[in-house]
Amino acid sequence: MAKKLRVRGHKVVLNRSAGGDTGITIVLALLGVFMFLPMVYVVMQSLKPLDELWMFPPRFFVRNPTFKNYRDLFSLMDTSWVPFSRYIFNTVFVAVAGTFGHLFLASIAAYAMAKIKFPGGNAMFRFVRISLMFQSTVSGITSFILMTMLGWVDTYWALIVPAWCSTLGLYLMRQFMQTNVADSVLESARLDGASELRTFWTIAMPMVKPAWLTLIIYSFQGLWNQGASVYIHSEQLKSFNYAIGQIMAGGIKRAGAGAASTVIMMLVPIAVFVISQSNIIETMGSSGMKD
Amino acid sequence: MSKKKAVIRSDMTRAQWTWNEMKKNKVAYLMVAPYMLLFTLFTAIPVLLSLGVSFTDFNMLQMPNFIFFDNYIRLFLDDDIFLIACKNTLIFAVIVGPASYLMSLMVAWFINELPPKIRAVVTLVFYAPSISGQVYLIWGTLFSGDAYGWVNGTLLNLGLISSPIQWFQDADYIMPLCIVVALWTSLGTSFLSFIAGLQGIVRAMFEAGAVDGIKSRWQELWYITLPSMKPQLMFGAVLSITGAFGFGGVVTALCGFPSVDYAAHTITHHLDDYGGARFETGYASAISMVLFIIQVGANKLIVKLLSKVGN
Incomplete structure (x- = not known):
């Protein structure tokens, strides 16, 4: 039986018709335009001088691009009561400490739940998964009482520790441990006398690298975008996003600075995304598992 | 996922078997402990408490009264x-x-x-x-x-x-x-x-x-x-x-x-x-x-x- 083989670049691909490739490219391009145009508009708005922002008829593209909005934003930052670098430090510190603590605690628990059979393991996992369906609005009061009892109100702890036990990360890691880590590999490591902790760290974790890179992206980004928190009163501990929001509250005359701040807020998560995504592709390329 | 044990052990009760399994897998409990402890504190307890609160008329000012299914x-x-x-x-x-x-x-x-x-x-x-x-x-x-x-x-x-x-x-x-x-x-x-x-x-x-x-x-x-x-x-x-x-x-x-x-x-x-x-x-x-x-x-x-x- 003759198989249909096609060559893409220098690679032979299976079961890929040219017609299908074209169709998919068209669908992807149309969706991409829908996703991307509003993002282009964000950048355009941030580069428009004030008279173009309030011009009739409005234009999509900027005519006389200027960085004045960015300069305005930075000079507004200078006038803040607490130095702006402090807000940035707060957010970066919370985001980094929260993300890595979460990655570590969730991964090690996920490994045990997915790969070691022990009484109660599945029940624990089910409980964590089902709690994802619960809206946290009403548990706010209980959490606040708890934070008060722990003495964590108005400290970094109140922001960082809850991030460590976020439910999504455990769920994600558990699912990937299940598909990507073969039991046979773990068995032979155990037979060789490796401890569970060692097996987890040197064998399982490298196999689920795409999962933990994904976890880093969304956890970092969630913490980065965190605004005002009910647990924090001191201005010195407040977040970058909160401070930016205070600037934007200035109304119409700040429309330009507001657009600029949206772009600035996006830059760091995008950088984290690009770094980790390029990492995923590298691992896949070098491991010989794929292409 | 856990598979049902096909072998029926006659030399021990179910509870004993579970206890043995738990002892054998001590390391697994240690691995989940830090996460589960924090999870219980910050997610499980608040969730369970609000289940209880949903049967009361709690309004943050007065002591709550138990009102059964009235809210629902x-x-x-x-x-x-x-x-x-x-x-x-x-x-x-x-x-x-x-x-x-x-x-x-x-x-x-x-x-x-x-x-x-x-x-x-x-x-x-x-x-x-x-x-x-x-x-x-x-x-x-x-x-x-x-x-x-x-x-x-x-x-x-x-x-x-x-x-x-x-x-x-x-x-x-x-x-x-x-x-x-x-x-x-x-x-x-x-x-x-x-x-x-x-x-x-x-x-x-x-x-x-x-x-x-x-x-x-x-x-x-x-x-x-x-x-x-x-x-x-x-x-x-x-x-x-x-x-x-x-x-x-x-x-x-x-x-x-x-x-x-x-x-x-x-x-x-x-x-x-x-x-x-x-x-x-x-x-x-x-x-x-x-x-x-x-x-x-x-x-x-x-x-x-x-x-x-x-x-």
């Missing part, structure tokens, strides 16, 4: 706005849930076919709208209610309308627009997990499939790709459910609260209203319990549907 009865028989919220939430969930899920899956699958360098760029294009907390506010600028909004301005300029449309204040447009914005931001975490899941599938599986008579990419998707990433599919489904039923933040940011004529009032809004603004904590807890039960039901349904994948 009031919700369904005496709160017209809650019923509107339920209707809107269901409309959102039925449209946005499956649409965002399928879109994430399909786009991730299409992207996975691209060469690695292009793949990273295209992933960023699709993921960018979810990357920043408030970037969706740009839709408020595009569809601004005055003549300076790009959509109004363009329509006015072309002579298609004679006066600006108050897009986010008009009950006719609120729902469709919010659905579009929700879809725009929907290629988020589940999308990333699909991409990561697709990358974990071993290439040899596809070659073996081709030998076994798989004839098109669609057969390959259904018989090989999807079955090998079922855990990721389940993960994405749970996220789509919580995203679609918990929808509300975008509406509040774009239309204000409450939305005109409650046209886009969802259960989450109702919950925030009673829990955050009116401090009727008992009643709010009952609302969140109803939402919770609806989501668990939806989850059950999806587990059933996903079990058909690959058959």
Whole structure:
């Protein structure tokens, strides 16, 4: 039986018709335009001088691009009561400490739940998964009482520790441990006398690298975008996003600075995304598992 | 997953066997302990407490009284706005849930076919709208209610309308627009997990499939790709459910609260209203319990549907 083989670049691909490739490219391009145009508009708005922002008829593209909005934003930052670098430090510190603590605690628990059979393991996992369906609005009061009892109100702890036990990360890691880590590999490591902790760290974790890179992206980004928190009163501990929001509250005359701040807020998560995504592709390329 | 033990041990009771297993797997308990301890403290206890509170009239000022199912009865028989919220939430969930899920899956699958360098760029294009907390506010600028909004301005300029449309204040447009914005931001975490899941599938599986008579990419998707990433599919489904039923933040940011004529009032809004603004904590807890039960039901349904994948 003759198989249909096609060559893409220098690679032979299976079961890929040219017609299908074209169709998919068209669908992807149309969706991409829908996703991307509003993002282009964000950048355009941030580069428009004030008279173009309030011009009739409005234009999509900027005519006389200027960085004045960015300069305005930075000079507004200078006038803040607490130095702006402090807000940035707060957010970066919370985001980094929260993300890595979460990655570590969730991964090690996920490994045990997915790969070691022990009484109660599945029940624990089910409980964590089902709690994802619960809206946290009403548990706010209980959490606040708890934070008060722990003495964590108005400290970094109140922001960082809850991030460590976020439910999504455990769920994600558990699912990937299940598909990507073969039991046979773990068995032979155990037979060789490796401890569970060692097996987890040197064998399982490298196999689920795409999962933990994904976890880093969304956890970092969630913490980065965190605004005002009910647990924090001191201005010195407040977040970058909160401070930016205070600037934007200035109304119409700040429309330009507001657009600029949206772009600035996006830059760091995008950088984290690009770094980790390029990492995923590298691992896949070098491991010989794929292409 | 745990397999049923086929061997029946006569030399020990079930409790003894469990105890032995627990002792043997001490290390597993140590591994889950830090996470589970924090999880219990910050998630499990608050959730269980609000289940209890939902049967009381707690209002943050007076000592709560136990009132049995009064909150639930009031919700369904005496709160017209809650019923509107339920209707809107269901409309959102039925449209946005499956649409965002399928879109994430399909786009991730299409992207996975691209060469690695292009793949990273295209992933960023699709993921960018979810990357920043408030970037969706740009839709408020595009569809601004005055003549300076790009959509109004363009329509006015072309002579298609004679006066600006108050897009986010008009009950006719609120729902469709919010659905579009929700879809725009929907290629988020589940999308990333699909991409990561697709990358974990071993290439040899596809070659073996081709030998076994798989004839098109669609057969390959259904018989090989999807079955090998079922855990990721389940993960994405749970996220789509919580995203679609918990929808509300975008509406509040774009239309204000409450939305005109409650046209886009969802259960989450109702919950925030009673829990955050009116401090009727008992009643709010009952609302969140109803939402919770609806989501668990939806989850059950999806587990059933996903079990058909690959058959």
